[in-house]
Amino acid sequence: MLDTAGLEEYSAMREQYMRTGEGFMLVYSIASRQSFKEIETFRRQILRVKDKEYFPMIVVGHQCERESERQVAKQEGGEMARLAGYRFLEVSSKERINVDQAFYDLVRDIRKYNRQLVPNIPKAFQEQTATESKPTPPLSSYNRLKDFLRRQRGAK
Numbered sequence: 001m002l003d004t005a006g007l008e009e010y011s012a013m014r015e016q017y018m019r020t021g022e023g024f025m026l027v028y029s030i031a032s033r034q035s036f037k038e039i040e041t042f043r044r045q046i047l048r049v050k051d052k053e054y055f056p057m058i059v060v061g062h063q064c065e066r067e068s069e070r071q072v073a074k075q076e077g078g079e080m081a082r083l084a085g086y087r088f089l090e091v092s093s094k095e096r097i098n099v100d101q102a103f104y105d106l107v108r109d110i111r112k113y114n115r116q117l118v119p120n121i122p123k124a125f126q127e128q129t130a131t132e133s134k135p136t137p138p139l140s141s142y143n144r145l146k147d148f149l150r151r152q153r154g155a156k
Helices: 008-020 033-050 074-084 099-120 123-131 141-155
Strands: 024-029 057-062 087-090
Touching: 008 033, 024 033, 024 099, 033 057, 033 074, 057 074, 057 099, 074 087, 087 099
Parallel strands: 024 057, 057 087
Antiparallel strands: none
């Protein structure tokens, strides 16, 4: 997890984390219209860095306990998420509202995304994975596939 809110000096580090991240929470404060506007920039940057049209993300309106200071309607956050094809939640770490749920939802979306990659893997990879005798470190299906394809390219 990397929180770089408002810290431009971390922009290079942010792109590195975007390259290696398996899923992202786009978090804005419900009490800050500016933070809400910025998450669309982050979403586009993630997709550009990943070179994808879709990648697992969830839109999160944070500090929902600050209702009297609200600048972003819940419907606005939900609509932005819906139009981009992502889940939406409002959370409060202070009041412990939906925090765990946001992480659970993101992990579910990452797993679903990775499962969609698995049917397209080469048959040789499926056979190798089924016959491996030595234990392998726990890797996501996506990372195992990348490792396999890298080895295949090196063998040619």
